[in-house]
Each structure stands twice: as C-alpha cells, then as structure tokens.
Amino acid sequence: MDVQSGDRRSVPGAAFTAPPRTWSLRREWSRAFILMLIALLVGAAVTIVGVRGVVGHVQAADSRLLLEAERTGSLRAALDAHEELGHRLLSDPAADKAAFMAQQQEISALFDAAATDLPTAESGPAVGDVRQAWQESLASHGLWSDQVDAMPGTRIAESPGFAADSARVRALLAGVQRSSLAAMDKALAFTADLELILVAARIGLFAIAVAATFYFRRRMVKDLLRPVASLRHGALKLQAGQYTHRISVHRRDELGELAEAFNAMAAAVQDSHLELTHRATHDSLTGLPNRAALMERLTASFDPEPGGNMGNGARLEGLLFIDVDDFKGVNDSLGHERGDALLIQLASRLQSCVRADDLVARLGGDEFAIVVMEDDGNSVTGDVAERIHNALRAPFFVAGDRLTVTASLGAAQRRPDTSDAAELLRQADFAMYMAKHGGKARYQLFDSRGHDHMAYRAALKSDLATAVAARQLRLEYQPVADLLTGEIVGLEALVRWQHPSLGLLGPADFLPLAEETGEIQAITCWVLETATQQAAGWRHTIGGCENLWIAVNLSYRQLPDDRTLAAVERVLADPAAQADRLVLEITEAALAASRDGGISVLTRLKALGARIAVDGFGTRAPAPGSLAALPADLWKIDGAHLARRGPAASPEAALEDLMGLARNLGVEVVAEGIESPGQLDLLRALGCRTGQGYLLARPGPAQMVEALLASGARLEHVALA
Template identity: 40%
Template sequence: MNGTPEGPGPVPGSVRPPVTERQAVGRTAAELHDYRAAFNTARLGMAVVDREGLVVSANAALGGLLGTEPAELTRQTAARLVDLPADTRTWYAYREVLRGRRSSFRCTRRLKHADGHSLWAEVSVAPFPDSSQVLLSVADVSDRRELRARLRHLQMHDPVTRLPNRTLFFERLSAALDPAACDRPGTGRIGLCYLDLDGFKAVNDTLGHRFGDRLLGVVASRLTHCADQTGHGGGSGHLVARLGGDEFALLVEDSTGTDQLAALAASVLAALQEPFDLGGQRLSVSASIGVVERAADGTSATGLMQDADTTLYWAKADGKARWTLFDPERNAHRMTRQALSSTLRPAVDDGEFVLEYQPLVDLADGELKGVEALVRWNHPQFGRLTPNRFIGLAEEDGSIVQLGAWVLRTACRQARAWQLEHPSRPPLFVSVNIAVRQVWDSDLVADVAGILAETGLAPDLLQLELTESAVMGSAGRPLQALQDLSDMGVQIAIDDFGTGYSNLAYLSRLPVSVLKLDGSFVRGFRYDAGSHPNPADEMIVEALVQLAHRLGLTVTAECVETAGQAARLRRIGCDTGQGYLYSRAVAPAEIGALLAGAPVPHG
C-alpha cells in the first residue's frame, strides 16, 4: 500500500504536522462543551464553587435534590445549601479545601427539600486542577441509609419481644456512663432494675418453647407499660431491654434516687404477678429483681452489671418474687467471703494460721484438766479472724481436710511439749474440733494414728469434738471411723449437745465419752441480783448430767462466765467447765504459765 498508514499515531520516524492555534482553540471549545454537557445531564448533584464559597453554577440534579431551579442556586453560599456550618469539624475541613490546604473531604448531611421532606446526602468537595474553583457533589443516600438503619434495628433488637437486645443495651449503658455524658445537664445518676422470671424453665419444659416465647412477649409489653407509666418509657430516653433467656433490664438514666427505682421495681413486680392468659392457658409467674442506683461518675458498665447480678442473686436467695436493693455492706461481706475462699488453701502452707487454747477446768477442785484448741487466721488483709469467719468456707471447698490435719498435728505436738516441759504435773488432754467432711474426704483414723505416733502423745490425751447434728446422723463410714478411734483410746466428745437432733437413743450406740452442753443451757443459769433462778433450767441440765453419768459419760459445760453459774453446775454434778470465768482462748505460753503454778480462777 502507498501513502500514510491509518491510525491515531504517527509513523515511526516521521514528523507530526504542527497543530495550528485555531485547531487548538477548536479542540478546547469542544472539550469544554462536552464537560458542560456531562455536568448538566449528570444524575449526581454538582455545583462549581469559587474560593469565596459561592456557587458559580449548579446542575439540574442538585436543583432537584434541593427542590429549586439550578439558576437560583448561583451566587448562593454553597456551605449553607448543604448545612456544612452545623458541624465545627466539617466546616473547618471545607474551608481548608477552599483555601487549597486540603485535597478533599467527604461527609454525610441531612438536607431539607423545598417541599419539606428530608433526605440524607453524601457531600464531597474537591478542587479543580489548576483552578481556583472547587467541585461540590451531592449524592442522595437516603435509601442506603434507610437499609442500614433497618439492618441495625434487626441487629440491635430481640426478634421475640422486639425489645432492644443485649448489644443495644450495653451500647446505651456505656454511652450513659461515658465521662463526657456526666458533664451534660441532668442528675448525673443512673439506675438499673435487673430481673428474671422465677420458674421460666419449667414453663418451657412443660408447655414448649413456642408458648414460652409468647409469654416473653407479654412480659415485655408489661415491662414497657410499667416504664411508660412511671415516666421511664422510651420517649424519655430510658430503655427496657431483653438481655437473653428470661432476663430483662430497665435502664433509668438521670435517675432521682433509690425511691424512684424502688417504685419502678415494685410496679414491675405487681404487673408480672397478675395472671397471664395465653390462648386459653392461664398462667401465673413471678420475678426476682435486683435494683442498683448510684452516681454515674466513676461507675463502669461492668461494675454496675456485676452489682445488679449480685443483687438479683440476693433476691432469689431471699425467697424469690421480690425486689432487693443493692447493699454495699452485704456486698463487702460477699467479696470478703470470696477473697477468703480463694486464699484458704495457700494460707495453710504460708503459715497464716495459729492455735490458741482455752482451759477446761475440773468443777470439783478447779484444777486445769485439758484445753480446747481453737484455730485463728492471721489474714494479711483482714487481720485476725475467728473460726466462724472461715471454717464454713473451708468445709464448702474441701480445704477443711488440709486445715484440719494441720490443726490436729499442731495441737498434739503442743500437748506433748507441755507434758515434757512439766513432767511433775498430770498431763493435759487436748480437744480438737473435727468436721464430718474430714471423715468422709480423708482417712481420719490413719491420720490420727500417724500424728499420735509422730508426736508421741498418748491416745487418751486426745479428744475429738464433733457436733451433735453430725454425730447423731452418723452411719456407715463415719460411724466406723468413730468406733475405730475410740478403740484406739481416743476420746470422742459431742459438741453443742442439746441443739441438734437430740435423739438420746444414739448415745447408747455411739462410741462417745464426753458430752459438751451447749452454752444456751448454761446461760439460763445466769440471773441478776434480787431475782431468782429458773428451776426448770437447773432441772433440765441436772437430768442431762445424770443421764450422761449413767451411760458412763462425763459432761463439760461451755460458756461458764460467772461464779454463780459454776457453783450451780458443780452442785448438780457437772464434771468440767469452760468459759470466760476461767480464761479466754490464749497463746500456748500462757497455758504453760498455768502449768508452772499460776492459779486458775474458779467459782
């Protein structure tokens, strides 16, 4: 082929013909015409804005979004058309673009059409290259935002009750407790009613989950009605939510105090106690409610919910079908129990426990016959604790086995030491309290035999005390263990006798050698000057003493505090006494002083 090849580019090695000025002007005019056509016919609302922020030109799409003719937008302040000055941060970013200090920015604004309806728009601003003007574009995102709102509503609401769900509840709670929120006008306080239905699982199990869901829906309606009636409905910014299962929460922002929360809880309780009629099935349920109210400042969502959960537990533990207000003192006691329980086991190894000894005195001659070993816990945080603070916990978690073995070994070692230090005196016996769990969860017989062999203490100098309620119900392994210990020569005592089962028939079948009368009997012997003792008290104790003696048992009276009590006990034949009249529980050195010749006070 001859001639120049077809195509947009020059032939390699050839020289492009020069473009004339007229051709260049024609091309620029054509391009400008194309740009204007695209600008005017675009479905995206657009406006050209000068550096002063005034509209130079606007397209039909923008006029349609705002409900006005494009020509009427010319020379208007662009920022006001799309509500940019309403937000300080947005207004600043927009002005930075106008000044050429920022390349672009984007935001979402709510715009008002001329006919009054509103729409959501995404506004973008970017400068023209090599120009002092900027392009403002506005896209209608109302449909997209509405879809997102619907999806969020589904995500944030419970499908069964249509109440806000756990996610939305914690979002609102966190926002209410945000430090910035505390600076807003209001009471600065927050309240929460946290509840669940008593026995809801039984409803599900017997009538089915579909019926249970219908019940939850009606419960939700009643809760919402209560909130509205007492001024805490959704219109006032407060929240009724389903947290899951049969758990609900009523969040009261800007609460006015515990009286307000108590009134709300009482109304909820009353509303839920009204019978439910579901498809001809009449059903009555109740609820337990934990109520917490406090200053929002310094409160965390986690802390508030923990206290609400604790208070709900108290309401259930106190009998259900009630509301209970959070009590800091009760909670402190619970926290102390948890702290003690978690540190019990290591405390034995760390040497935090010590033994004190309370004298057991012969009522006939006032001589010191033995001592009862009483454990104390020198807690690094809570100070010295008596057994009533931790023995129950030790029995619950099983650490009583480890602690009990330590007490037994320490007491036997100390009794043997006193015996060696004072060989001219009759040796003291030592009495040690034993929990039934020590019999079940360990080989108590083997442990006692090993400790006696290790310490060199004679078996008849060891007395093991068990409570009446534990001994009287003994059977199987516990009973066999007591028999084996008795056969070994160890003395078995029933502590707090007269407060448990009081089945006297057991006394003839159990290997018991000592009865310790509960202090309530002895306290009945105490009377003021000018009054007369109650003869019935003395008759009861005398009968118990005579019964014990006929069975070959000795009797120890606890809680002897006055000389008068001691005299009456001695007169009716009680063998030994123990109490503040003689001594409180003391350190081993003070018992050593008594053995060395210090007198023991007695009545």
C-alpha cells in the first residue's frame, strides 16, 4: 500500500461502499498460524518419540546385558562347583553322588532359564551349544544322570580329560557372553543412528521454521506493517491540514478496506474544509470575500515575494473603504429584507467597477472595501472611486421601490511608514470617516495630519476617563469686581486639567471632548463640590467675604440631564454652600439650542435656590418676549461688544441698549473681557456695576486668590501673575 496525493473528492453525506474483498488477512494469517502450530507439534512429537526411542534402546540393551551377565555368571559358578564335585567322584567313588545329581538338575534348570532369557546368537555359540557340550562332557566320563550310580571304582585317570572337557564348556559359555556383548554393541549402534535421524529431523524442521519466518516476515512487512505505516502517515498528513492526501490500495483485504474508508473520510474532510473555508472567508449575503479574506490579501501584499527584497518584493495596493450613506434609514423604513436586497445589488455594482486583479469585500453591515492593484508609478484608486460614484448615480429598484443611494469613500495608499495591513485599513477607515463628516457622497484620501489630530483626541478621551478619579483636575478662580469700588464680589471657577504628560490643559482643550464622551457630568460635579466648598471656607475665614458668590459653568449637554439637578441638590444640601451664593452659568447658545429656549431647565435649577447667569449674552438676537420669560438673575455680556473697533462698530450704542434692557427686566449685568482702562471707563459711564477681565485680575489658583481676598485689595489695575 503506497502513499500518494490526489484530489479525488466524495459527495458529502454519500454512503461509502467498498469494492469486493479479494484477500482476507484473517484467513491468511489464521492458516499461517495453524501451519506454524502444526510444525511445532510435529517437531515436538518427533523429538519426544526420538528421545524416547533412544532411551528405550539404551535401557533395553542395558537390561539384556545385566541379565546375560547374571545368567552366565550363575552358570559359570554352578559349572565350576559341579566340575569340582565330578573330580571327587572320579577319584573317590564314595563321594556324595546325590549332591552331584542335584547339581546337574540345578545346572539344567539354569540352562533352561538362560535359553529362555538370552536371545539366540546370530554369530558364535548359543546357550544350547554350551548345554550340549556340557552334557556330552559328563556322559563321556560316565558322570551324566544314571551313569553316576553305575560308576565302577576309581577313575581318577579320566580327571585330566574331564578337566579339558570342562574347560571347553567354559570357553563355549564365554563365547555366549561375547555374543551378547556384540548384540549390545549393535543395539547401541542403532541408537546412534536413531539419534542422527532425530538431529536431521530437527535440523530440517528448524530450516523449515527459518524459511517460514522469513517468508511470513516479508508478508507481514508487505501486507501489515507498510499499510499500517501508510495509514499513520496519511493520518499525520490529514492532521497537518493536507486534505488532498490519499492512500493507494493494492490488495483488497481488511487493511485495503480501511484505506478506502480513510480516503473517503479524507475526501469528506476536504469537502468540509473547502466549504468551511469559503464560509469563513466570504460573506453569506453577497457572496463577496469578508474581512478575513481582505486582511489575508492585504497581509500578503506586505510580504516580500520569493526571491524579492523588502523594497521591491511587496505588491503596491491601495485600499478603498466604502460606507453607504444613511443606510439605517433604508432598514428602518423598508425593513431589513429589502435592505439586504439593496446590499446585494450594491455588491454587484461595486464588482462591475473593478478589474480582475482587484478585490471587493464586505466588511459587515453597510461597509465595503476594495483592494486596488496600483500601476507602477500611477494611482488608480481615485479612478475606481470615480467609477463607483458614477455607478451609484443610477437608481436601485428593490421590490418596486426606487432608491437613490450614495456612499462615502475613504482611500489609503500604502506609504513607506505603513507598517502592516491593519494600519492600512485604519487609515482607509479614517479617510472614510472624514468623507462622511465632510458632507457624505464624497471621496477622501487619507491625511496623516488629520489622523494624528484624531489620534491625539482619542488619546485625550481615553485619559479623560480617569482624570477625576486620578485627581488630575485643578481649579482656577477669576475675580468678579464691583467696577466702582474695586471690591471683589464674586469668583468664576475655571477648570484646568493637569495632564500627566501634556502638562496643564485649558478647558477649550478637553471640555468639548468631555461633552462627547459624557465625562462632562463627572467633571461638573467635581467642580461644583470643590468650588462651593472652597468659597464656603473663604466666606467663613476671611473678613469682608461674607457675601462672596461663586459661579460654575454648566454644559449645554447637561441641561436636560436629571443628574445635573441631583448634583446641584447634593451640593446645596450643605448649609455652608449657601444656595443664593451659587451662580450657575449657562451660555446663550446652549439656551437657544434647547427645546423651549431653556426656560424649563432654568426654572428647575432656580427652584433649588441657586442663581442663574446667562453667559455670553448679546451674541444672538433674542426672540420677542423670550427675555421676560427667562428666569435669569445675571447677564454676562460677551466681551466681543467691548472689542469692537472703527466708527461703524462703536460699542456704546449696543451696550447702552443691553444695559437699558437689563434695568427694565431687573437683571444684574456682569461685563466680561475687560482688558483696557477705556473699556472700564465706558462700562462705568453706562452704569455697569460688576465686571471681570484681565485688566482687573487674571484667573489664578486658590492660594493666590485667597491671598488677594485676605489682603482686601481693590481691583482696578491689579492683575494676578
């Protein structure tokens, strides 16, 4: 089974059907193991039978040898005793003949036993020959059986002959013993042959076992190990994401079926991977590439090409960020289904405006992006943007509704300092934001200075969120003086921000940002509490300051906020704050922007006991009857009236009209922006009693203002350094 790469794909959800099996590993290896078991059993049986045969032959030969030695030894002893007694009878007829006869009978019995136990000799004398020679020897000398009783006298002369015959009998008996030893040698020789046969059989079985081992090892490597290794290799390839990897099948056996199943699984995984990849990189509504595909394309453009260098290897691409103007109104008025239909048509038009190498992507909602391949030395991003605007001039038709759609386009072109794809996308997004705020239906190229300013504002917004908690805010106080006597009658609290890295920032640098982020509420609460407590302390500790009032500015965004009323109530709950000594300043522009001219808001604030001042009064033409209904205690006349120059811009008439109007309505006037003695003299001449400005005193920290109050100085040309 070999490993190969292929791209065969299966139909997802289709059942896998394996081809018919032509081989069976189970059957083959079962037979192999049975044959090996039979070989082992045969070898064991041959060994057992051979060993038992060899041992049996040796034992039988030994038993025969022992028996023959016993029989021949008994015969030899009996024959020797009988010969001795025969010699006595030959020399002395009176010897014990009965004993002699008894010995003959005993020897005959021994010969009978020896003839039964000892086999017939193949060569040499047999036991019968020895018996016959023994009988003939006795008979020839008259000593056999009944001859003994008829023996005539002394026959000693026959003793030598009898001795010779007896010796011949013993010689024959010894020949019988030698014949037994020869039979024993033959049995041992057969045993050696049997041993050789056994060794040869074992060697043959071993050779067969070795051959079978090599054969089955080769079959195991080919049919088991290699397929299993191939499957493991394929699994590792699949785990590594190489979903096109397939395994070749050369045998239709169990492992072949497993390989086929693996290939089917790999094909299904590949199909699922392709489908999931398409889903992950494409928008389900429009079919366009999504943000992930866009970032992959942009990231690839920042990577050097193979063989290229960092300077010339990267592709030059521009990026267009597109946002449909007022698309929320389409969804709200026509519904999301028609809004989706509009986006589908819009995606088609965007694709018709680009070239084959460009990429149109949907980022989400009504946001699209286009990666534009730039020509060498020429930017075509602007041309694509122009084609898009032209394409959008034609109306869209959605479910019978005729819709006119515009879009704001932001463009960013890659520069040497553009670090990565995410930064290029942020630049294009910022350019689109600038186009949106520049009037919509526009094309805006990224401006680095504007972006830096926006980043600066964003950083300030982020730092502003912790300014109050980190105790970074500071208060400065500008005195408000009686213009006739120079006495300090009030103070205006002005907030500053001691930024940890930018230093001291004025209110114009951060209060507009606080209004955007909502931090203005926390800042105003801190100013109210700090300023009223400081003023209460000065009224209590410094002589002549018992009637000193403190003015705090409110933002126009706080007018409709109930939290503002709650903050003022919390501050005035302290009796030392003295509600009639707190002046809440609201700009005339903020009142004009409110729904009823600010009357309801000022009425609610005034009901808490505080005094109300309209800051920057006189910058707008008041509506008839609105001034009389305005619950204001003070008008702070804008310093622009005093700064007018030229014969046609004399401030006297306008100031005189404002002063007369204030007297008629019973409202106190505070002049702002007094910067010259002439302006001070003019205000005195017009009957303006109170004012503030750099001529009288600049804003200063609490320590310097406290020293000024404690000195009892009269303000006319006194300035706080």
